[in-house]
Amino acid sequence: MKTTIKSLFGIGIFLSVLLANSPALSQEVLRLTLEESLEYALTNNVDAKNAQLEILRAKASITERTSAGLPQINGTFDVTHNAAIPVVFLPNEGPLANPDVDSDVLPVRFGVNYTSGLVFQLNQMIFDGSYFVGLKAAKTYKLLSEFDNQKTQVDVKESVKKAYFSVLVNDVRQNLVSANLGRLDTLLKETQALYEAGFAEKIDVSRIKVQRNNLQTEIEKIKAAHDISMELLKLQMGLPMDYQIELSEKIQDLVSLEELNALLMTEGGRRIEVDQLETNLQLVDLDIKYTTSLYIPNLDLFGTYQRNAAAQSTGLMFQNDRWFTGAFVGLRLQIPVFDGLQKSAQIRQKRHQLEQLQNQKVFLEDNIKMERFQAKTTLANNIRAFKVQDENRELALEVFRMAQIKYQEGVGSNLEVVEADSALKDAENNYFSALYDALIAKVDLEKALGIL
Known part of the structure; x- marks a missing residue:
């Protein structure tokens, strides 16, 4: 069987549809002119x-x-469980002296069991050659x-x-x-x-x-x-390769x-x-x-907005009165030396x-x-x-x-x-x-x- 490739939409579109949707037609003979062959090749x-x-x-x-x-904005949210709060050592003297401790330093833990933070950071390039x-x-x-x-x-x-x-x-x-x-x-x-x-x-x-x-x-x-x-x-x-073609020109x-x-x-x-x-x-x-x-040198604008909370138990940490706001903005000038x-x-x-x-x-x-x-x-x-x-x-x-x-x-x-x-x-x-x-x-x- 011979099929002459003639279509208002062009040889490329015709053959693409033919190859994609009609694998059973692979035994047909596609008759191609030189121009049709070139047009198909430029696409496929x-x-x-x-x-x-x-x-x-x-x-x-x-x-x-x-x-x-363009502005670079990143947000982070974290919840931290302080399994072992680090110890800070203070001198056992002065107003903080504890006569019950037989040592020149006092071990003190500063921290709570749970902390959480929500942070948004902004960085905007102002000048970079x-x-x-x-x-x-x-x-x-x-x-x-x-x-x-x-x-x-x-x-x-x-x-x-x-x-x-x-x-x-x-x-x-x-x-x-x-x-x-x-x-x-x-x-x-x-x-x-x-x-x-x-x-x-x-x-x-x-x-x-x-x-x-x-x-x-x-x-x-x-x-x-x-x-x-x-x-x-x-x-x-x-x-x-499984398609059969016949050239229609001499x-x-x-x-x-x-x-x-x-x-x-x-x-x-x-x-x-x-x-x-x-x-x-x-x-x-x-x-x-x-x-x-x-x-x-290049100059950047940066800023941070954050909300932090802390509690001794997770049930208390998400109460509204435990969240506190922090924010800062600034300029950063980097000078290659x-x-x-x-x-x-x-x-x-x-x-x-x-x-x-x-x-x-x-x-x-x-x-x-x-x-x-x-x-x-x-x-x-x-x-x-x-x-x-x-x-x-x-x-x-x-x-x-x-x-x-x-x-x-x-x-x-x-x-x-x-x-x-x-x-x-x-x-x-x-x-x-x-x-x-x-x-x-x-x-x-x-x-x-x-x-x-």
């Missing part, structure tokens, strides 16, 4: 999902950093996460496209070899009949059988390669020489890798500012890290230029090879037809037909291999130009 590929989760983590880190500047730097760093990290997500999407598109093309070219190779095998079967029957009639030699029959056996082995290899490429495509898409339909030539003339845009590196530079610079800000040059060493390390990233930026810009030059050169060569192989295929087809006609009319040999058939198979394989190489080179150039 593991790397794509993790990149989206990283953005959510970055958003949560901004909230976490912001909360540090590192807070604002840290908040900006959290927002910059979110920006980096978004750039990382864009880079992941580019990588997912690249891997899915290449896997999709690999499946298509293996489909074509399988069909070509099967067609070639069919031609040889026909030729074998004709030659066998001629041999039995005495118009052909046994070597002619054996020659065709050898080539047929080789083709049968080749078909098995291509089938294995097709199955592997299909599983790789499902893996890149994030599609469960590889020759995805190539346009006009589009390829136009791509060679494209200058390209800004690469996402540059944005990633520049954002990392900003983060390291903010890290330096954060460490420097730790030299600045000397840290053993720890922050100074940290700042030096981060400045060296900043220099390393600046060097990487220069290298990245040069590397992007080299990648674009290399990708354009490769695509141009593949276009030329594709044109040559297209012409060779037409010539090989014509040679095979002529050899077949000559053989059928009795003016050609069996060997000529076998060799022409083999040359046609090679020419067709070379043609589709050149077509596949052109598509791969197109993907590489689009990535190098920053337009994938």
